[in-house]
Amino acid sequence: MDSLEFIIRQVVEELQLREQQVRQVLHLLDDGNTIPFIARYRKEMTGGLDEEKLRQIEERSNYLKALHERKQEVLRLIGEQGKLTGDLQKEIERATKLQQVEDLYRPFKPKRKTRASVAKEKGLEPFAIAMLDPMKINQIEKIAISYLAPEKELYTTENVIQGGKDIIAEMISDDPSVRQWIRAYTTDHGIIEVQAKDKEQESVYEMYYDYKEPIKQIRHHRVLAINRGEKEDMLKVRIVLDEEPIYQGIARKFKPFHLFKMIPTIVREIIEDSYKRLIAPAVEREVRQVLTEKAEDQAIHIFASNLRQLLLQPPIKGKMVLGIDPAYRTGCKLAVVDPIGNVKDIRVIYPTPPQNKIEESKKVLRDLVDRYGIEIFVIGNGTASRETEQFVADFIRESSENLAYIIISEAGASVYSASEIAREEFPDLDVSERSAISIARRLQDPLAELVKIEPKSVGVGQYQHDVTQKKLEESLKNVVESVVNYVGVDANTASVSLLQYISGMNKTVAKNLVAYREKNGQFKSREDLKKVPRFGAKTYEQAIGFLRIDGLNPLDKTSIHPESYEATYALLDSLGIPKEEIGTPTLKERISKIDLKNMSEKLGIGLLTLEDIVENLIRPVRDPRDDLPKPIFHKDVLKIEDLKTGMRLKGTVRNIVDFGVFVDIGVKEDGLVHISELSDQYVKHPLDVVSVGDIVDVWVLQTDVKRKRISLTMKPSRLSIN
Known part of the structure; x- marks a missing residue:
């Protein structure tokens, strides 16, 4: 069986898919198509597989390709030794x-100098083979005499016997069935x-x-x-287990020992040495x-699930926003941003210690509100955010306008502010001023702003510095x-930050x-994009359906791919509706009356494509x-000291980890809903119940003002609350 057929067979079996689906996906990937493109525009070929399944196929096929290549290499290496x-x-x-x-290659893998290899160099391999013979084991000391050789440093029978034991110990260690069994036993019974x-x-x-905790039970976040802790030299870690079953298992698994009716003491010593010295550490x-x-x-x-939900947070459109990057000594940086993200003004105020210029700072806010019609204040949750929040809440209470504020995570804002992207956008501003702009824009369009930041810096993960960075970055990029x-x-x-993630683009x-847009003006149609340098036929095919243009052709502002335009025109003609009237109630009414299955056959396109x-x-x-x-907006400050057991609040899910959910309830410190407090039903993982960005009802269980910790529950029954 060639490698492709092996891969297809394995993926079909593992992912429970049809062979044709897997074959088509691998063909499409090999042909340079991206996952988003295949998921959206090649549904008929894949049977409507979503991105998650497509990525699983891609990941498994890559692993199996590497597996096949390694098999071929191992077969070649063993064959060259004449031992295949x-x-x-x-x-x-x-x-x-x-x-x-x-494991199978291990016995044939060239080794550095070992006790067994030294014994073999001294010619003791035949002696070791004799030790494995039940008929000879009782005369082993007599046999050892014939191997004495001072020139080889074999002065005593003890030297000879030890050499034989070392050779057999390595043979046991190299036995694939022994290794696999011990690995499985350790996983099942180790602590x-x-x-x-x-x-x-x-x-x-x-x-x-x-x-202490059994290997089979330990939770991922504890690992x-x-x-x-071990890496920071604070903890010592080891695996412990009852070794006697291991020794018995080796005696059963190592085939030469099958000939022994009872295991002699010398063989027992070999087994213990092989396990403790060679097998157990590995x-x-x-x-x-x-x-x-x-x-x-x-x-x-x-992390990936949290990031996806964070990026999908709804944009707040049509609002004038004031972004505030709080600080103490250096003052709070302000950025006025209009509804489409343009920066209109930059200021600095000092309402926090040590300056405490409260009234002067309020005058600045009043001027900005009057001048630009600001509606929402967006405060970063970093240093001095609590004092800044109180200052803004006092200002809102004294104002006649319908103002509100929100505190958002500024995770990664400093990374963006010092980045090349930020320097190119705002070369004349300092780092904190850029940060205030980023904070404001995060509310207006979270996706457009957060793509400028390294994904692992956006603050919705846990242990992101403790995992393989390449694997993390690849997952988050996806x-x-x-x-x-x-x-x-x-x-x-x-x-550019957004466009570089579009299918087929870099x-x-x-x-x-x-650059082409800035030089030649706005694109009038999708066809115009073909004029962009390096925007070739393949790039156009992969990218164009995800690029919207509100121009000459109304279809260009949809996600309908140009390859389906003719079928779309035919559908509109059959409905008697011009393309300029897409989205109208008339179109919706008429389209609801057609038989999609019959229409797909009539137009000659797939049903899934027609539905899209x-x-x-x-x-x-x-x-x-x-x-x-x-998101939830506020007009007044809620402090941790204000919280009482049983108090009901609305909150926004900010982060999800293995053991629970962190919820923003309008207090500076996020509250924790432990996994056991998420539902009256059993919850295997918090992601099964909530997502980042969800608005949830919570009740206060308890607070620890000194440690700034808030325990919440999502179970009204927990406190007999109605």
């Missing part, structure tokens, strides 16, 4: 995991034991200073926390590595790409598009983010 048997070749070819291949390096030293790891590393990989995958999955293409962008207003093409066309004709400029709940 038919049975071994079949075992290698049947392997479905890289670890299995490495993670954690101790403090110094019990007297205070640290965030104190709960792990004397900690990463323990790893971090297996412990391997088991912990698997634990870490699974924990990393879970942490990255949570999320940003998915969201940008899901929402779509206006080719006449989108920044930063160079995005820069070319913006119909959706776009009904809602041609739909922004999917508009369907999500808007």
Whole structure:
């Protein structure tokens, strides 16, 4: 079976898909199509697979390609040694995991100098083979005499016997079935034991200073926390288990021992040495590595899910916004931003200690509100945000206008402010002034602003510094790409930061598009994009459906792909409606009366594609983010001291981790809803109940003012609250 057929067969079996689906997806990927493009515009070919399934197919096929390549390499290396048997070749070819291949290759892998290799150099391999013979084991000391050789430093029978034992110990260690069994047994029965390096030293790891938990039960976030503590030299970690079943298992699994009716003392010594010296350290590393990989995958999955929801937060359109980057000594930087994101004014006020210029600062706010018609104040949640919030709330209370404020996470704002992107946008402003602009724009269009920031810096993950960075960055990049293409962008207003994530485009093409737009004016149609340098046929095919243009052709502002325009025109003709009237009630009424299945056959296009066309004709400029709940605005300050047990509040989910959910309830400190407090039903993971950005009802369980901690519940029954 060639590699492609092997990959298809494995993916079909693992993901429970049809063979034709997998074959088509792999063909489309090999042909240079992107995941967002395939998911949106090749539904008929894939049977309507979504992006998640497509990425699973891509990831598994890449792994299986690497597996196939490694198999071929191992077969070649063993073959060159003249040791490749038919049975071994079949075992290698049947392997479905890289670890299995490495286990099979281990006995043939060139080793550095070991005790066993030294014994072999001294000619003791035949002696070791004799030790494995039940008929000879009782005469082994007599046999050892014939191997005495002072020139080889074999002065005593003890030297000879030890050499034989070393050779057999390595043979046991190299046996694939033994390794695989011990690895599985350790995973099933081992216990993670954690101790403090110094019990007297205070640290965030104190709960792990004397900690034990079965490997099978340990939660992912604990694995990463323990790893971090170990890396910081605060914790000692090891795996402990009952070793006697291991020794019995080796005796059963290592085939030469099958000949023994009873295991002699000398063989028992060999087994114990092989396990303790050669197998256990390696297996412990391997088991912990698997634990870490699974924990990393879970942490990255949570981060990616949170990031997706954060990027999909609804934009607040048509509002004049004042962004505030709070500070103490250097003052609060203000940025007035108009409804389309243009910066109208930059100021600095000093309402916080040590300056405390409250009245002077209020005059500045009054001037900005009167001059620009500001409606919303957006305050970053960093240093001095609490004092700034109180100042803004007092100003709103004294004002006659309908004003409101909101505190948003400024995670990553400093990263953006010092970035090349920010310097190019605002070369004459300092870092904190750019930060105030970013804070304001995050409310107006979270997606457009947050794509300018390194995804792992946006503040919705946990342990992001403890996972494999390449894997994290790839996952988060996929999320940003998915969201940008899901929402779509206006080719006449989108920044390079947004455009570079569009299917088929990269930063160079995005820069070319913006430069062409600035030089030649706005695009009038999608066809105009073909004039952009390096915007070739393949780029056009992959990108154009995700680029919107409100121009000459009304279809250009939809997500209908130009390749489907003719079918769309035919559909509109059959309805007797010109393309200029898409989105009207008349079109919606007439389109609701047609039989889509018959129409798809008549037009010669797939039913799934026709359904997408119909959706776009009904809602041609739909922004999917508009369907999500808007953020909660405030007019007055709520302090942690104001919270009472049983108090009911509305909050916004800010972050989700394995053990619970952090909710913004209008207090500076986010409250924690532990996983056990999310529902009266069993909750396997918080993501099964809520998403980042959700507006939820919560009740206060308890507060710790000194430690600034708030415990919340989403279960009214918890406190017998109605």
